[in-house]
Amino acid sequence: MSAKRIVQVALPVRLRRLFDYRVDHLAKVPDTGARVLVPLQKRKVVGVVCASSENSALPLSKLKAVSRVLDDKPLLPKELFRLLLWAAAYYHHPIGDVLQTALPVRLRRDCPAEPRPLYLWRISDAGRERLGTIPARYAAQRQVLELLVGAEGGALPSQSLSSALPNATTVLARLETQSFVEKVVVDVPGLPRDRETAPTLNTAQQVASVSLEEAAGTYAPFLLDGITGSGKTEVYLDCACRTIARGRQALVLVPEIALTPQLISRFEGRLGSALAVLHSGLTDTERHRAWWRAREGSAAVVLGTRSAVFAPLARPGVIIVDEEHDLSYKQREGFRYQARDIAVKRAQLADIPVVLGSATPSLESMANVANGRYRHLKLESRAGSARLPKIEILDLNRLALNDGLSAPVVGALKQCLLRGEQSLVFVNRRGFAPVIVCTDCGWQALCPRCDARQTLHRGTGRMICHHCGRQAPAPSTCPQCQKETLFPAGEGTQRVEEALVRIFPEAAVMRIDSDALGGPDDMARALQAVRDRKVDILVGTQMLSKGHDFAGVTLVCVLAADHGLYSLDFRGSERLFQQLSQVSGRAGRRETRGAVLVQTAHPEDPAFVRLREHNFAGFAKAALVERKTAGYPPYVRFALMRAESTQSGAPIRFLQSVALAAENLASRSAVEIMTPVPSPMERRAGRYRAQLVVRSKDERRFHRFLEDWVQGIETSRTAARVRWSLDVDPQEMY
Ligand code: ADP
Numbered sequence: 001m002s003a004k005r006i007v008q009v010a011l012p013v014r015l016r017r018l019f020d021y022r023v024d025h026l027a028k029v030p031d032t033g034a035r036v037l038v039p040l041q042k043r044k045v046v047g048v049v050c051a052s053s054e055n056s057a058l059p060l061s062k063l064k065a066v067s068r069v070l071d072d073k074p075l076l077p078k079e080l081f082r083l084l085l086w087a088a089a090y091y092h093h094p095i096g097d098v099l100q101t102a103l104p105v106r107l108r109r110d111c112p113a114e115p116r117p118l119y120l121w122r123i124s125d126a127g128r129e130r131l132g133t134i135p136a137r138y139a140a141q142r143q144v145l146e147l148l149v150g151a152e153g154g155a156l157p158s159q160s161l162s163s164a165l166p167n168a169t170t171v172l173a174r175l176e177t178q179s180f181v182e183k184v185v186v187d188v189p190g191l192p193r194d195r196e197t198a199p200t201l202n203t204a205q206q207v208a209s210v211s212l213e214e215a216a217g218t219y220a221p222f223l224l225d226g227i228t229g230s231g232k233t234e235v236y237l238d239c240a241c242r243t244i245a246r247g248r249q250a251l252v253l254v255p256e257i258a259l260t261p262q263l264i265s266r267f268e269g270r271l272g273s274a275l276a277v278l279h280s281g282l283t284d285t286e287r288h289r290a291w292w293r294a295r296e297g298s299a300a301v302v303l304g305t306r307s308a309v310f311a312p313l314a315r316p317g318v319i320i321v322d323e324e325h326d327l328s329y330k331q332r333e334g335f336r337y338q339a340r341d342i343a344v345k346r347a348q349l350a351d352i353p354v355v356l357g358s359a360t361p362s363l364e365s366m367a368n369v370a371n372g373r374y375r376h377l378k379l380e381s382r383a384g385s386a387r388l389p390k391i392e393i394l395d396l397n398r399l400a401l402n403d404g405l406s407a408p409v410v411g412a413l414k415q416c417l418l419r420g421e422q423s424l425v426f427v428n429r430r431g432f433a434p435v436i437v438c439t440d441c442g443w444q445a446l447c448p449r450c451d452a453r454q455t456l457h458r459g460t461g462r463m464i465c466h467h468c469g470r471q472a473p474a475p476s477t478c479p480q481c482q483k484e485t486l487f488p489a490g491e492g493t494q495r496v497e498e499a500l501v502r503i504f505p506e507a508a509v510m511r512i513d514s515d516a517l518g519g520p521d522d523m524a525r526a527l528q529a530v531r532d533r534k535v536d537i538l539v540g541t542q543m544l545s546k547g548h549d550f551a552g553v554t555l556v557c558v559l560a561a562d563h564g565l566y567s568l569d570f571r572g573s574e575r576l577f578q579q580l581s582q583v584s585g586r587a588g589r590r591e592t593r594g595a596v597l598v599q600t601a602h603p604e605d606p607a608f609v610r611l612r613e614h615n616f617a618g619f620a621k622a623a624l625v626e627r628k629t630a631g632y633p634p635y636v637r638f639a640l641m642r643a644e645s646t647q648s649g650a651p652i653r654f655l656q657s658v659a660l661a662a663e664n665l666a667s668r669s670a671v672e673i674m675t676p677v678p679s680p681m682e683r684r685a686g687r688y689r690a691q692l693v694v695r696s697k698d699e700r701r702f703h704r705f706l707e708d709w710v711q712g713i714e715t716s717r718t719a720a721r722v723r724w725s726l727d728v729d730p731q732e733m734y
């Protein structure tokens with residue numbers, strides 16, 4: 001038997017292939033899943049070994065050798081490695097790029113797999129004695145020892161000593177040789193806390209809990225379908241604790257950590273140092289540590305956003321996806337994966353249960369319940385005494401608006417203020433006004449780089465394009481007719497905020513949108529101000545709709561609910577329904593019953609009728625029937641090919657040529673190629689865009705078709721002239 005002399009390596013390049021390197025100079029062939037440093041053109045790059053073999057298609061003498069083996073054991077656990085290979089194949093995305101996504105930044109470089117341990121400096125008993133007798137000339141030593149004595153547990157990290165004392169490092173080294181201080185390695189940053197106790201689960205929660213417990217150790221997908229405030233988070237916590245008790249790990253995915261500080265603190269409070277949180281606010285080193293704790297198993301619960309679906313787990317026990325319908329689970333560029341869908345696949349490969357939770361599940365998940373693939377767990381009433389809010393639909397055809405506010409909305413806000421309760425006002429755009437128009441000649445402020453209008457922002461007095469970020473000062477006279485007849489049309493959050501301050505001078509009005517907030521800490525502060533009742537009326541965008549639990553809010557007003565209803569995207573009404581249910585869910589989460597006012601120009605639309613009845617199931621059922629008749633997902637598989645270029649005709653010509661080239665292959669594979677069309681916003685940031693939908697009812701043949709198609713395009717010359725991408729299971733059709 002001849003020995004393996006070649007490894008096939010995935011490299012961080014956008015090519016759908018592996019690269020062969022020689023390993024016959026090494027004592028041992030590197031493991032699959034281990035990183036290697038290899039030469040690529042004039043550089044050295046880090047790659048991951050995907051396979052090894054005796055021979056290459058190329059003669060051995062033509063191949064370069066692996067420069068260095070970075071991991072003597074596979075860095076990626078087998079279960080995760082299989083998942084990543086599956087994901088690369090399913091999304092038809094270059095494997096090298098997929099593997100990069102799964103690794104923390106530090107491990108994409110040639111850093112050691114194991115992070116340096118985190119340690120604290122602690123004063124020893126000898127150090128405490130020394131403090132009493134220390135000569136006056138050793139002022140720095142005294143200062144360090146005093147700081148340590150004053151600290152909790154007599155220990156501090158070196159950074160906090162360095163910030164108090166510039167030469168702390170030297171002083172500490174000297175104190176260490178004399179055994180006055182010592183290093184103690186800590187497992188987790190932050191101090192251990194007293195665990196909070198869990199409430200007793202109500203009957204519906206117990207039923208869910210028992211079902212999940214019984215499914216332990218087998219692949220079992222569940223949809224936890226529970227209205228807002230019904231206690232889903234308690235079910236997740238219960239499930240996580242039971243998983244820990246069985247000696248396994250729980251992976252919990254949440255949409256956006258910055259928007260859900262409460263959920264994180266509930267998990268922290270309940271789990272303490274058993275929790276590792278993976279989010280974008282971590283430094284590279286912190287992320288590497290959290291990743292390592294997940295991989296080694298010292299983090300029993302790993303909580304994170306989208307990319308955490310690729311967190312390594314030593315002993316996977318359960319995967320939980322909160323707000324499973326949320327769009328943020330879909331990566332919109334590069335490797336366009338859907339983390340919820342990958343979570344289900346991962347559970348299948350690892351043979352564990354997966355829980356998808358939502359008050360407004362995606363239609364995909366509802367269909368999977370209907371066809372028996374997912375088990376349905378329902379929480380039908382709010383935990384505690386809270387009831388669902390009363391929803392009233394206001395007909396904009398019969399009501400006059402001032403700054404976007406109708407008289408019933410102003411009246412309700414006033415009553416709410418008089419009762420000393422809080423209200424939320426949703427506006428779907430930030431800025432002051434979505435467009436500036438000339439009332440004389442009809443000129444509009446359009447973005448020169450996009451097929452879009454520029455939004456007026458007050459304060460800075462600038463027009464900003466929300467699609468490309470271009471800014472310009474707002475003109476004072478019309479650039480076309482030179483008259484002073486410019487008028488800001490429509491309402492953004494700033495305009496509504498201004499109007500509310502004018503109408504209710506005695507009220508504390510606060511605006512929350514991405515302009516008003518600098519970072520995640522601002523959001524946490526703002527939310528705290530709301531909970532501390534320092535705010536009467538909160539104005540904001542959808543950013544406010546997710547997961548927040550505001551005890552004092554009893555009124556929610558939605559000023560413009562129509563966008564999405566007649567949108568080009570077949571998911572428009574689904575998204576609208578989800579958003580409205582989520583924002584309604586913010587009202588009356590305690591004893592007082594909440595009220596929701598929704599302004600719309602289409603009050604007769606069935607979506608609003610069902611919304612008023614809190615009838616999500618009815619909405620979903622009707623929408624699924626429509627999807628089936630029209631041949632849309634989840635009944636038919638979609639993939640969207642996008643192309644863009646600075647030249648106006650190039651993208652569409654490219655798509656026409658790749659559609660034509662695939663015609664025969666498509667008809668043999670039962671795949672339908674639609675006509676290429678310009679994107680709904682054809683020009684964005686100076687680039688022209690076009691798109692092409694392909695669809696099929698047969699998943700297996702669809703994927704075989706896509707593989708051949710994409711391979712052909714990748715190696716063709718036309719592809720070099722445009723930027724193109726394939727989006728499998730697109731969530732947005734533009
Ligand atoms: P969801 O995640 O479905 O929105 P939560 O788990 O946040 O619901 O629960 C809503 C509120 O009800 C929270 O304040 C929570 O602490 C409380 N709660 C949930 N379950 C129970 C229970 N079994 N007993 C008492 N309070 C509960």
Ligand code: ZN
Nearest residue numbers: 438441478481
């Ligand atoms: Zn004009």
Ligand code: ZN
Nearest residue numbers: 447450465468
């Ligand atoms: Zn623009």
